Amino acid sequence: MRSFSSYLRIIVIVALVFGAAEYFIDSGDKPAFIEYPAVLLFLLTFTIILVAVEAVLSALRRLTEVMMTEEQRQAEEAKVPWHKVWLKKLTKTKPLEQEGEILLDHNYDGIRELDNSLPPWWLYGFYLTIIFAALYLVRFEIMDGPDQEEEYRTEVAQAEEAIARYRETAKDLVDANTVTLLTEADDLEAGKAIFQTNCVACHMADGGGGIGPNLTDPYWILGGGIKNVFHTISEGGRSGKGMIAWKQSLRPLEIQQVASYVLSMEGTTPANPKEPQGDLWEAKEE
Incomplete structure (x- = not known):
């Protein structure tokens, strides 16, 4: 029985150390002892030392039992676990x-x-419920604490604020309502690469237009501005004769980048510009 207790104690301690390593060491998606071999080496060394200490203690206990007198042995056996x-x-x-x-x-x-006495764990638990009820009554009925509806509204507001903060950095969650014009060189270069891969067949490399309309003039068939252009690229053009929807092929960030690049082409001079199509779009704040 003691040997089993020793093994159980070793397993529990090692598990706790492994758990602490996983909790306190930031290793991403991989376990800490895989991402950092030094952690695995420490855990193995710690386990070996722990087993060695337990083996020594077990040997000392057996030696003590051998050296006990009969009276001492009987007294030890009479002890309640x-x-x-x-x-x-x-x-x-x-x-x-x-x-x-x-x-x-x-x-x-x-x-x-x-006529058994009530178990202390149950009795003290019952006393705790009485204390909790009294504190709850004072907090929420006498001191006018927030009720469940107010707490719900507060938590929803906090969640919406957290989502808004997350959306500011999570560009792939952008949509036609939240999209903004990108002006950073890296984003425009990425948009240019997407344009050259997917759009030049219809709009030409310089945006002058071919099968598709001229992208360098201020006239737009489905509306200009970043929101309209993003929506057109994402959902496609006019039914039956317009551009296909690219939302299945491009991520929201990629659509935002290529839409921003398209808008950056306005006012440039293509080699063979196509005649304007659509309505004149006046620049508005996005």
């Missing part, structure tokens, strides 16, 4: 041989009832 001591404290149960002391007088068809 610690878990039974704690179980008795938690339940306040009477041993089977002492149940006669707590038998009640009434008898139901030969069935007698014991």
